Amino acid sequence: MTAIQLLACAGMIAGVFLMLGIRPVEFTDSLFGFFLNPRRSLREELKESSGRKKEGILRREMKEAQAVLQMTGRGSRFSMVCAAALALFCMGGSIAILLGNFFLAPVMAVGFLFLPFWYVKLTANHYKRDVSAELETALSVITTAYLRTEDIVTAVEENTAYLNPPVSRVFQDFLIQIKLVNPDVQEALRIMRERIDNEVFREWCDAVSDCQHDRSLKTTLTPIVAKLSDMRNVNAELEYMIAEPRKEFMLMVVFVIGNIPLMYLLNQDWYDVLMHTALGQCILAVTAAAIFISAGFVVKLTRPIEYRR
Numbered sequence: 001m002t003a004i005q006l007l008a009c010a011g012m013i014a015g016v017f018l019m020l021g022i023r024p025v026e027f028t029d030s031l032f033g034f035f036l037n038p039r040r041s042l043r044e045e046l047k048e049s050s051g052r053k054k055e056g057i058l059r060r061e062m063k064e065a066q067a068v069l070q071m072t073g074r075g076s077r078f079s080m081v082c083a084a085a086l087a088l089f090c091m092g093g094s095i096a097i098l099l100g101n102f103f104l105a106p107v108m109a110v111g112f113l114f115l116p117f118w119y120v121k122l123t124a125n126h127y128k129r130d131v132s133a134e135l136e137t138a139l140s141v142i143t144t145a146y147l148r149t150e151d152i153v154t155a156v157e158e159n160t161a162y163l164n165p166p167v168s169r170v171f172q173d174f175l176i177q178i179k180l181v182n183p184d185v186q187e188a189l190r191i192m193r194e195r196i197d198n199e200v201f202r203e204w205c206d207a208v209s210d211c212q213h214d215r216s217l218k219t220t221l222t223p224i225v226a227k228l229s230d231m232r233n234v235n236a237e238l239e240y241m242i243a244e245p246r247k248e249f250m251l252m253v254v255f256v257i258g259n260i261p262l263m264y265l266l267n268q269d270w271y272d273v274l275m276h277t278a279l280g281q282c283i284l285a286v287t288a289a290a291i292f293i294s295a296g297f298v299v300k301l302t303r304p305i306e307y308r309r
Helices: 002-020 024-036 042-050 057-071 075-098 104-149 152-162 167-181 185-193 199-211 215-266 268-276 278-301
Strands: none
Touching: 024 075, 057 075, 057 104, 075 104, 104 152, 104 167, 104 199, 104 215, 104 278, 152 167, 152 185, 167 185, 185 199, 199 215, 215 268, 215 278, 268 278
C-alpha cells in the first residue's frame, strides 16, 4: 500500500511538471539557487563577512562543490549535480518510508542529498592528478624548446599539437592572446598562470616572465619542471595514505548495514524489535545519522595535501 502511495505521489508531481511546462533542471536550479543566494538582511551579510556567523552546512557544501567543478572546467555540470541531489533526496526518503521507518526518512533524505556534492569533492583529487601528469609533459617539452629557441611563443607553437586537454587549451589561448589580442608576452603569461590551479605551473610562468628581461634566467626553468616529478611521487604516497581511512570507513559501514540482514537470519525476534518497534527504528535513525555525519568528516579530513611555495 505504501509503495502504491509513493508511486501515486511521484505521478502527481510529474503531472504538475508537465502541466506547468517546467523542466526538472530549471526547477532544481531555482531551488538550489535559493539556497546558494538566499535573501538576507544587511546585518546578516555583515556577520557572515566578519566570520561571526557561519554559513549553513548545505550552502557550504554546495559552494565547495561548485568551486571544484569550476576549477576542473566542469562548471556547467553543477545543475546536473543539483538535480541528482534532489533525486537522491526523494529516493532516500522513499526507501525509509517503504521500510516503514518514519524516524529514518528525514535522515536518509538529508544524507542522500549530500552524496553528489561529496562525490564531486572527491573527484577533484583525480582531476588534479591527471592535469599534473599532463602538465609535467607539457612544461618539459615546452621548456626544452624554449632553451633552444629562446622564444616562448615559438616554443609553445612547436608543441601545442602534442598536448592533450585541458592543458592544450590553456596554451592555445595563450597563442591566441599573443597573436590576435595583445602581443605583450608578459601580460599573456600573467593571464595564463591563473588558468590552472597548480603552484608549480604558476612558478614556471613567473620564471618565464622574468626570462623576458634576462635570458640567463632560463636555467631556472628545468629545476622548476623537475618539481612536478617530485610532486607526483609524493602525491602517490599521500594518496595511498589518504585512501586507507576511506577504505576502513567503507568497510565499517558495510559491517554495520550488513548486520541488519544477518540479524534476520540469526534471530528474527531481534530483527522484528529493530525494524518494527519505535525504539528499534530510533536506533536505526541514529545509526544512519552517525554514518552520514562520519562520511562528511571523512570527505573533509582526507583531502589531498597540495604543494605551496
